[in-house]
Amino acid sequence: xxxxxxxxxxxxxxxxxVQSQVKTQVQSRIPTxxxxxxxxxxxxxxxxxxxxxxxANKLTLKASAAIAGIAIAGSLFAFSFGAVSLPGSGSVVxxxxxxxxxxxxxxxxxxxxxxxxxxxxxxxxxxxxxxKHYFSYMQATDGxxxxxxxxxxxxxxxxxxxxxxxxLTYEDALNQLIEGKDEKIRYVxxxxxxxxxxxxxxxxxxxxxxxxxxxLDNENNLKIGDEIYxxxxxxxLTVQSTFKVQAEETIPFKTQVERDNNLRTGTVRVKQExxxxxxxxxxxxxxxxxxxxxxxxxDEKVLKEPVSRxxxxxxxAVQVASRGSVASYNGGGNGTLSWPTNGRRITSGxxxxxxxxxxxxxxxxxxxxxxxxxxxxxxxxxxxxxxxxNLITVDHGNGLQTxxxxxxxxHVSVGQSVSRGNVIGLGGSTGRSYGPxxxxxxxxxxxxxxxxxxxx
Numbered sequence: 444x445x446x447x448x449x450x451x452x453x454x455x456x457x458x459x460x461v462q463s464q465v466k467t468q469v470q471s472r473i474p475t476x477x478x479x480x481x482x483x484x485x486x487x488x489x490x491x492x493x494x495x496x497x498x499a500n501k502l503t504l505k506a507s508a509a510i511a512g513i514a515i516a517g518s519l520f521a522f523s524f525g526a527v528s529l530p531g532s533g534s535v536v537x538x539x540x541x542x543x544x545x546x547x548x549x550x551x552x553x554x555x556x557x558x559x560x561x562x563x564x565x566x567x568x569x570x571x572x573x574x575k576h577y578f579s580y581m582q583a584t585d586g587x588x589x590x591x592x593x594x595x596x597x598x599x600x601x602x603x604x605x606x607x608x609x610x611l612t613y614e615d616a617l618n619q620l621i622e623g624k625d626e627k628i629r630y631v632x633x634x635x636x637x638x639x640x641x642x643x644x645x646x647x648x649x650x651x652x653x654x655x656x657x658x659l660d661n662e663n664n665l666k667i668g669d670e671i672y673x674x675x676x677x678x679x680l681t682v683q684s685t686f687k688v689q690a691e692e693t694i695p696f697k698t699q700v701e702r703d704n705n706l707r708t709g710t711v712r713v714k715q716e717x718x719x720x721x722x723x724x725x726x727x728x729x730x731x732x733x734x735x736x737x738x739x740x741x742d743e744k745v746l747k748e749p750v751s752r753x754x755x756x757x758x759x760a761v762q763v764a765s766r767g768s769v770a771s772y773n774g775g776g777n778g779t780l781s782w783p784t785n786g787r788r789i790t791s792g793x794x795x796x797x798x799x800x801x802x803x804x805x806x807x808x809x810x811x812x813x814x815x816x817x818x819x820x821x822x823x824x825x826x827x828x829x830x831x832x833n834l835i836t837v838d839h840g841n842g843l844q845t846x847x848x849x850x851x852x853x854h855v856s857v858g859q860s861v862s863r864g865n866v867i868g869l870g871g872s873t874g875r876s877y878g879p880x881x882x883x884x885x886x887x888x889x890x891x892x893x894x895x896x897x898x899x
Contacts, residue, residue: 546607548605548610549600550600552598574680578733579592587686589685592685595681595683596680620680627672627674630670632667637665638671639872655674656672678732684731685729691723695838696717696718696720696751697749698820698838713753718749720750722746726739726741727741780898781864783845784815786812789805789807803848803884804893810871814835814867814870815865816861816862818837820837820845822838822859822860825855826853832849832872832873832876833853833874834847835853842888846884849879849880850868851872
């Protein structure tokens, strides 16, 4: 036990000596003067200031980078819309100097003249086929068969490169070919309108207006609110179509006259009523786009024969004063018809007028002037008939008929017997007419004759 205590005591003494030596060494290295705390604080403040400057410089660098980015973006934006100076380049680049963007396309030529460009040759082919179909098969109605379709002009294509905005869409190109070069002027039908009154109102003639509205199935059935065109467009392409048309038509009955010496002159007794027949008529119709050019009858097949009307008339000869002269009427033959008007001024004669054949004579009159039956007979037609306007047809027997066209009023009906000099209607300017007049026709067995050869 005593040895252990001695060892502990020796260790504590050694430790004390070591601590004393360390303390002596430390004290020898510390300056004898006291610490200068003011100088130490100044150094700390200088260090803090330096750190703040470094931090500030970093923020400045970030701001400079951001400003530089904005400047670059603005330069690019300006460059895309016009001229811009690039920093340090010393030159100006203009957008107009850039090469234009172009795309491949197909240019369509009509008779060697450029029309417009579409996206490809395939689309151009499709477009031409579509326009041919539109002005042929889509124009055909019941009973019409398309025989032939051709385009009048020479069409060619050329592969080109053009600006994208110069390439028409398929729909725009098709619309141009259908509508034509001129904008269509539209008119809304009002109460009391017909093609003749509309044409007069707008300084047109009836035929011009009819051709501008080839879409009309029947120009006599205009309804209030219908839209028609006041001008005929000029088309870029002329589609020539030929149709075979079959239509069932009526055959007018003939009137046979029997003479009875026991009946007073002017007395008519119907022995047998007439009945119309029917026939199947075949026509070849030629059209250019939507305008009919020709209509030729090529065949007729009788479906039902007409039944003749038989009249019994008094046989005594009649002396008739025919406006200054006396003529004898015996039912037909040259010089046997009276003038159908009071006046005798002919404004257009029988025969060719340029390319058109005039099938009668035009006699001057005023609207409302009386129109007379040129001879005894039976009314076989009384009503509207296209270009004739209001029309009366009188059958005089033996294949002889007279027609009275453009009337303002009709005073007789079908089946009514008339005598020479009877007022059958009033003059006018209906149908295809350029002013008040009477269009007077004479037909023998359906063939137009010169009325001057029959008038006394």
